[in-house]
Amino acid sequence: MLISELATRTGVSSRALRHYDGCGLLPSRRRSNGYRDFPPEAIERVRRIRLLLEVGLDLVAVASLLPCFAEDGRLAPCEPAQERLRAQIRSIDASMATMRETRRMLVAELGAELGAGEPGATAGLVAEVGAASGRPA
Amino acid sequence: MLISELATRTGVSSRALRHYDGCGLLPSRRRSNGYRDFPPEAIERVRRIRLLLEVGLDLVAVASLLPCFAEDGRLAPCEPAQERLRAQIRSIDASMATMRETRRMLVAELGAELGAGEPGATAGLVAEVGAASGRPA
DNA sequence: CTTGACCTTGTCACCGGTGTCAGACTTTAG
DNA sequence: CTAAAGTCTGACACCGGTGACAAGGTCAAG
Known part of the structure; x- marks a missing residue:
């Protein structure tokens, strides 16, 4: 074709x-x-x-x-293929760890300024945080 | 200086x-x-x-x-800054969701070929998976 | 003076899959 | 024949922070 x-x-x-x-x-x-x-x-x-x-x-x-x-x-099931995929998984895990840390920094930056703000807004943000970070989808 | x-x-x-x-x-x-x-x-x-x-x-x-x-x-606590950071958090969440899905595909690809392999190796991989994906560091 | 260290601006390269354009050829439809 | 559509190759742009280099000005130490 x-x-x-x-x-x-x-x-x-x-x-x-x-x-x-x-x-x-x-x-x-x-x-x-x-x-x-x-x-x-x-x-x-x-x-x-x-x-x-x-x-x-x-x-x-x-x-x-x-x-x-x-x-x-x-x-x-050839070893090179397996190892390549495992390496990719490790790479993804590393990236996700970095992103989690980055996210933590962002939330900390937001949380600090929201500490004196409306409780409602803070609760909403925290809820959003909890919903998206921890669970493995 | x-x-x-x-x-x-x-x-x-x-x-x-x-x-x-x-x-x-x-x-x-x-x-x-x-x-x-x-x-x-x-x-x-x-x-x-x-x-x-x-x-x-x-x-x-x-x-x-x-x-x-x-x-x-x-x-x-100016709104543009807050919104920018929140947008960045959303962006990170989206990226992490994509990475989780990608990871799932990788594990599926590996798991399929490992299904008939050594139980030890599979268990080790699964353990590695669980250790890195779910927990919020 | 010379030497060497530090400063300036400007430019190129990188990474890597893809969009897009240019110019030329082939094939098909009218 | 002509126009349109499809294909070919080749090349540039993109993103964006940074390394690296070039060519030249400045300044302190000897």
Whole structure:
């Protein structure tokens, strides 16, 4: 299929698809006129690329991880893939820890100035705080 | 004081200080030779700038918030400042929600492949998950 | 004087996926 | 034939704080 069809089917822009292709993430043949010709499997492949991008990996990491996908669409239990995902989880945990600390600083800054303010407003803020920070969704 | 002294005292590079100055965040006079001459208060001001940068604001937001600092180093209870901080908290909450979802996807991807693996490894991962995601530090 | 340290302004690079534009070619519809 | 639509490649912009460099002015110590 041509790139516009792949774009339509996956919801990914042609620009992005060409970029993925340029990075070697998408196997594509060329027609005699030079147009890219994607096999039907490209749809699934794009889906995997987007999945990995969504979880915060960059295209280099995605490229290294794509061969680890088994035919059923799952990551094969190869050690590099597992370790990569675990590393990403650790990275996310670190970022979240930083954000929690940042949030704490913000709330402290707000709380200090709200200490002498309306109890209602303070309670509302505290409620909002409690609702959003602690629970794991 | 000269810029290098301010840099030494605050731990912020001269490059960054010049950048802040260029953005109008630091009040500085010029000596007859063109050198920046910072008043002693600049130290505290730099501290405030870094505080706001640390919580994720950009220099434009920092500039708009700096006048809201009272003399005691606290944010004055002016509505723009409060709303800005609350907006930043909302932004952080949104980011954290996204990260939690991302993390969930990662764990699901790992968990699926680990489902048939060693119970010990899985338990360890789950423990790690629970330790890092739920608690508000 | 020279040397070296410090200051000035200005500019480039970075990161990385994507939008967007330009210029050229191909194909199809009218 | 022509116009329109689709494709190609290549390049620039973005975001934004900071590192790094260049070229030059200033000043104190020797």
